[in-house]
Amino acid sequence: MSRLNTPELDNAPQASQPILEAVRKQLGVVPNMFRLAANSPAALEGFTSNNGALAKALDVKTRERIALAVAQINGCDYCLSAHTYLGLNLAKLTPEEIALNRQGRSSDERADVAVQFASKLVTQRGSVSDADVEALREVGYVDKDIVEIIAVTAENIFTNYLNIAGGTELDFPAVRANELNQAA
Numbered sequence: 001m002s003r004l005n006t007p008e009l010d011n012a013p014q015a016s017q018p019i020l021e022a023v024r025k026q027l028g029v030v031p032n033m034f035r036l037a038a039n040s041p042a043a044l045e046g047f048t049s050n051n052g053a054l055a056k057a058l059d060v061k062t063r064e065r066i067a068l069a070v071a072q073i074n075g076c077d078y079c080l081s082a083h084t085y086l087g088l089n090l091a092k093l094t095p096e097e098i099a100l101n102r103q104g105r106s107s108d109e110r111a112d113v114a115v116q117f118a119s120k121l122v123t124q125r126g127s128v129s130d131a132d133v134e135a136l137r138e139v140g141y142v143d144k145d146i147v148e149i150i151a152v153t154a155e156n157i158f159t160n161y162l163n164i165a166g167g168t169e170l171d172f173p174a175v176r177a178n179e180l181n182q183a184a
Contacts, residue, residue: 003167006035015041019048032171033078033163043162050155057148062111064091066118066149068101070156072177073122078163079156081172102180110139117146118153 007013009020009030016038024030037044057063064087071079080102087093087101097107104119106112113135120128136146162168 001167002032002036002169003165004036005039006032006169007038008035012038013041016044019044023048029171031082032168033082033159036166036168037162047155047158050151054148054152054155057152058114058145061091061093061108062114062149063152064093065097065101065106065111065115066152067156068098069104069115069119070122070153071160072102072180073104073119074157074160074164075177076160076164077174077176078168078170078172079160080175080177081170084175085172099180110141113139114141114149118149121150121153122157 007016009017009024012020012035019041020030020034020038023034034044034048037047054063064083067079067083068087071083084098087098088095093101100106101115104116106115117128117132117136120132133146136149141149
């Protein structure tokens with residue numbers, strides 16, 4: 001059970017209701033994470049605005065690969081479940097690719113460097129090396145892309161922490177961080 005209130009659309013704070021309605025219109029449902037974030041209209045607005053802006057960053061496969069790696073490192077079952085579902089159904093990643101992403105890798109050479117970089121950002125709390133940045137450049141990432149990799153990583157850290165601390169109930173097919181071999 002969730003540790004924090006997960007309000008229904010009509011019970012959410014008034015300022016959160018139009019944002020939740022927009023999420024419902026876009027996705028057809030309002031996932032529990034958005035409902036949990038709705039407790040704070042400011043947090044919900046900040047997250048959805050950031051999420052909308054970052055939807056234009058990188059490509060969907062890279063964003064989902066990063067999300068999977070970050071969720072695995074942080075042990076966020078909610079985000080692993082959501083991003084496994086999105087990875088399979090939206091980004092069209094294979095179960096094998098998702099398993100690699102959860103290990104901080106990718107079968108795509110360019111994406112592999114980005115996912116490894118994102119993993120280092122999390123595990124080393126931002127302390128990456130010149131060589132790490134140079135590795136991104138060697139596969140064609142430019143400064144814009146590197147900033148976007150950092151931004152996508154940070155956004156996923158926020159959602160991981162929100163869902164772990166809030167105890168968000170799963171509303172996606174369950175994927176558990178402690179079951180790494182069961183990727184999809």
